[in-house]
Amino acid sequence: MSRNVLLLPGDGIGPEIIEQAARLLEALNHRRSLGLQLSQARLGGSAYDAEGSPYPDSTAQAARNSDAILLGAVGGPRWADVERQLRPEQGLLNIRADLDLFANLRPALLFPQLANASSLKPELVAGLDILIVRELTGGIYFGEPRGIRTLPNGERQGYNTDVYSESEIRRIARVGFELAQKRGRRLCSVDKANVLDVTLLWREVVTEMAADYPDVELEHLYVDNAAMQLVIKPKQFDVILTGNLFGDILSDEAAMLTGSIGMLPSASMNESRQGLYEPCHGSAPDIAGQGIANPLATILSVAMMLRYSLNEADAADSIERAVSAALDEGLRTPDILTSDTTRVGTAEMADAVIRNLD
Numbered sequence: 423m424s425r426n427v428l429l430l431p432g433d434g435i436g437p438e439i440i441e442q443a444a445r446l447l448e449a450l451n452h453r454r455s456l457g458l459q460l461s462q463a464r465l466g467g468s469a470y471d472a473e474g475s476p477y478p479d480s481t482a483q484a485a486r487n488s489d490a491i492l493l494g495a496v497g498g499p500r501w502a503d504v505e506r507q508l509r510p511e512q513g514l515l516n517i518r519a520d521l522d523l524f525a526n527l528r529p530a531l532l533f534p535q536l537a538n539a540s541s542l543k544p545e546l547v548a549g550l551d552i553l554i555v556r557e558l559t560g561g562i563y564f565g566e567p568r569g570i571r572t573l574p575n576g577e578r579q580g581y582n583t584d585v586y587s588e589s590e591i592r593r594i595a596r597v598g599f600e601l602a603q604k605r606g607r608r609l610c611s612v613d614k615a616n617v618l619d620v621t622l623l624w625r626e627v628v629t630e631m632a633a634d635y636p637d638v639e640l641e642h643l644y645v646d647n648a649a650m651q652l653v654i655k656p657k658q659f660d661v662i663l664t665g666n667l668f669g670d671i672l673s674d675e676a677a678m679l680t681g682s683i684g685m686l687p688s689a690s691m692n693e694s695r696q697g698l699y700e701p702c703h704g705s706a707p708d709i710a711g712q713g714i715a716n717p718l719a720t721i722l723s724v725a726m727m728l729r730y731s732l733n734e735a736d737a738a739d740s741i742e743r744a745v746s747a748a749l750d751e752g753l754r755t756p757d758i759l760t761s762d763t764t765r766v767g768t769a770e771m772a773d774a775v776i777r778n779l780d
């Protein structure tokens with residue numbers, strides 16, 4: 423059975439890291455006869471430049487026909503003046519909505535080899551392993567009405583709507599509970615139920631559902647407290663479940679606890695487990711084209727893709743072991759370099775991972 427994997431290199435460092443991740447994927451494909459067919463399309467600023475839209479029809483067609491998608495990153499200062507509906511980030515929001523990729527998984531896992539890279543004391547983060555489950559196709563990101571209007575007195579007013587229906591809450595909460603069952607069996611739902619009605623409903627629905635998962639310990643935190651707890655005692659968390667906006671913010675915070683956002687993968691999936699996989703970091707235009715970007719977040723995104731969308735858990739494990747082995751060799755891209763390690767570039771880091779595949 424052949425399966426289609428679509429590569430979307432995107433902007434900035436995206437093409438460089440996707441090139442390396444594709445080499446690794448081809449190596450595994452060959453070695454393990456995975457039967458993956460790779461193809462490529464455009465998303466973001468590069469798509470806007472070439473086809474006039476950040477999510478062109480050609481890309482949408484290819485995306486709908488794929489089993490899994492690997493994305494580099496989108497955006498950059500070059501497109502800062504483009505109107506909002508055509509900005510690179512809009513391409514990302516469009517593909518999420520088009521494929522109904524509501525479940526966003528963002529692990530914040532600290533590799534023991536990098537314990538000194540965190541801005542927190544090593545003892546606070548040693549062994550850190552948090553999974554953020556962020557709702558990705560609803561909430562204030564997509565709620566209507568939205569816009570900027572002019573009031574009768576001539577003043578402009580900007581507005582957005584934070585809205586979640588019960589079914590949207592249920593389907594993401596189910597993902598959170600089920601993943602908690604496979605991990606440390608603790609789920610922390612994050613809301614602002616003391617102020618926002620939309621998250622009061624969120625809390626009620628999640629609480630009701632807990633009865634179906636007696637083996638999972640459920641806790642609720644307000645988002646301000648959750649943000650604080652993440653830097654005071656981050657290891658108290660196992661799975662964090664939250665909506666689109668809070669998940670955006672908390673996932674950046676959690677990522678930084680590990681010291682390098684250059685190490686963190688992510689998955690965005692729909693009900694049929696079709697998924698878009700991408701590194702948590704952005705397009706880093708300041709270092710684009712220099713061959714120094716860390717490819718490991720993208721390589722680890724390939725592992726998530728194999729595990730969640732392609733049912734190839736063994737291949738996924740072998741990538742994660744190979745990444746750890748490359749770090750054990752002391753190889754580091756500049757973002758994770760310390761005085762006792764060896765500086766390498768994007769391609770050399772990927773070479774080391776490919777060499778360590780079993």
Ligand code: IPM
Pocket residue numbers: 511514515670
């Ligand atoms: C993310 C990013 C996106 C988001 C932007 C680029 C639209 O910050 O994936 O976290 O806000 O969701």
Ligand code: MG
Pocket residue numbers: 670671674
């Ligand atoms: Mg973000």
